[in-house]
Amino acid sequence: MTAPFQQPGRLVRCPVCADEIVWPDDGKVLVFDEGKRRYETLDAARLSEAKRAGARRGGYIRCPNPAGDMAVHYLPATYADYRDPLIVGLVGAPMAGKTHLLTAMIREAYRGGLAPYGVNTAALDFRRHDDFNEQFVRPFERGTALAGTDSGVTEAADILLVRGPGGHRPVTFFDVAGEDLESTEAMNRSTRYLLGANAVIFVHACEDDDAGSAGAVNPGWSFELAVERLLGVPENAVRVPVAVAVTKSDRMRYVPPVEQWLRAPADGLDAARFRDESRDVYAFLHRRGAVGSLRPFEAFHRCTLHFVSASGGDASPADSSKEQGEQRFVRGVRPANVLAPLVAILAMTGVIAGPEAGKVGLP
Ligand SMILES: Nc1nc2c(ncn2[C@@H]2O[C@H](COP(=O)(O)OP(=O)(O)O)[C@@H](O)[C@H]2O)c(=O)[nH]1
Ligand SMILES: [Mg+2]
Ligand SMILES: [Zn+2]
Structure with missing residues (x-):
C-alpha cells in the first residue's frame, strides 16, 4: 500500500463539502495562473507522461459539490490517488x-x-x-x-x-x-x-x-x-x-x-x-x-x-x-x-x- 494508486472514476468524499463525488477522469486538470490570478484548464491527457505527472501534482480539480451548498472550492488533482485520506x-x-x-x-x-x-x-x-x-x-x-x-x-x-x-x-x-x-x-x-x-x-x-x-x-x-x-x-x-x-x-x-x-x-x-x-x-x-x-x-x-x-x-x-x-x-x-x-x-x-x-x- 505504499505506492500511490490511480483509479479514475472512484467515489471520494470531498473534505470541504463532505459530499461524495465521482472523481473526474476526463484527463483535464486546472492549473492556477499566477499572472492572471485564476485557474486555467489544461488537457493533461495530451501531454507526455512526465509533463502530465507534473501538471497533476501541481494541479487542481473543481469540486462539483452535488448538494450545491458551499462556495466554489478546489482540491489537489492527486487527492484521489491515495487511499484513506x-x-x-x-x-x-x-x-x-x-x-x-x-x-x-x-x-x-x-x-x-x-x-x-x-x-x-x-x-x-x-x-x-x-x-x-x-x-x-x-x-x-x-x-x-x-x-x-x-x-x-x-x-x-x-x-x-x-x-x-x-x-x-x-x-x-x-x-x-x-x-x-x-x-x-x-x-x-x-x-x-x-x-x-x-x-x-x-x-x-x-x-x-x-x-x-x-x-x-x-x-x-x-x-x-x-x-x-x-x-x-x-x-x-x-x-x-x-x-x-x-x-x-x-x-x-x-x-x-x-x-x-x-x-x-x-x-x-x-x-x-x-x-x-x-x-x-x-x-x-x-x-x-x-x-x-x-x-x-x-x-x-x-x-x-x-x-x-x-x-x-x-x-x-x-x-x-x-x-x-x-x-x-x-x-x-x-x-x-x-x-x-x-x-x-x-x-x-x-x-x-x-x-x-x-x-x-x-x-
Ligand atoms: N502562553 C501561551 N499563549 C498561547 C499559546 N498558544 C496561543 N496562545 C495565546 O492564546 C491566544 C489565542 O490563540 P489562538 O491560537 O488564536 O486561539 P484559537 O482561537 O483557539 O485559534 C492568543 O492570544 C495567543 O497569544 C501557548 O502555547 N502559550
Ligand atoms: Mg483560531
Ligand atoms: Zn466539495
Whole structure:
C-alpha cells in the first residue's frame, strides 16, 4: 500500500463539502495562473507522461459539490490517488490556542519532526500550503501572535501528503473559528467537515477551567457539541480516534509532571509513554473539575491526552506604534511537545504502523 494508486472514476468524499463525488477522469486538470490570478484548464491527457505527472501534482480539480451548498472550492488533482485520506479537525473554545497549536504542529512536521517515526511530510496542495506558510508559519516564526480565526471559514487550513510505514495518506487539517464550533446551527457550514472527520484534536487552554479565556463562556461547550455531532454516526465512537491537547502549558511549566512532558524527547513511538502522559493530563483535568474536557476521553474508544505549548510563553502587546494592537512573543517562540497529539493520531489511524502503534490510545 505504499505506492500511490490511480483509479479514475472512484467515489471520494470531498473534505470541504463532505459530499461524495465521482472523481473526474476526463484527463483535464486546472492549473492556477499566477499572472492572471485564476485557474486555467489544461488537457493533461495530451501531454507526455512526465509533463502530465507534473501538471497533476501541481494541479487542481473543481469540486462539483452535488448538494450545491458551499462556495466554489478546489482540491489537489492527486487527492484521489491515495487511499484513506485523513481529515483532522481542531476543536476548542474561542482563544483556546487552536491556530497557534496547528501552526506549530505543521511547522515541526515540515521540519522533519516526524522522521523518528519513519514519517515524512510534503505539501499535497501547494497553493494552500504556501498560503498557510505566509499567513501563519512565517509570522509565528517572527514572534507575531497570530490573529483570531474569522467566523465562517469553510476551507481546509492545509492539505499535506504524509508518507509513513502504513502508506501514503493525504491529511487535511481544519481549523475553524471557536465561535462556529459553539454554534448550535445544525447545518453550520464551518463545522460541516466534522461529518467526514476521521480524527479530532480537542484543544483545552490550561487556564480555561479557572478564569476562563477571553470569549469562552463555557469552555467545554465546543467539545460537547463536537462530540455529539461526531456521535451522530454511532460507529464514530470506534472509528474516530481523538487526542486532547492541554495547550499553553508553558504557564504551568514549573508544576512537576507538566515540565517533564513538555521536555520529553521525541525518539520513536512508545505507547507506554503516551499512556503515562495521558494519565497525568487526565488527573490534572480531573482535579481542576474540567469535566467537559474529559468528555472526548469517555466518548471515544481511542484517546490520548497531552500537555503542549505552541509558543513557549505568553504574548505581550507590541510597543512600536506601527504594530499597534498587535501582540508579540518578545523572546521568540519555543514550541514544546506539539507533535505528540499528531503522532498519536497518526498511530491511531495506522499511518504509523506496527504493534506499538496498535496500542496507542487504548487503556
Ligand atoms: N502562553 C501561551 N499563549 C498561547 C499559546 N498558544 C496561543 N496562545 C495565546 O492564546 C491566544 C489565542 O490563540 P489562538 O491560537 O488564536 O486561539 P484559537 O482561537 O483557539 O485559534 C492568543 O492570544 C495567543 O497569544 C501557548 O502555547 N502559550
Ligand atoms: Mg483560531
Ligand atoms: Zn466539495
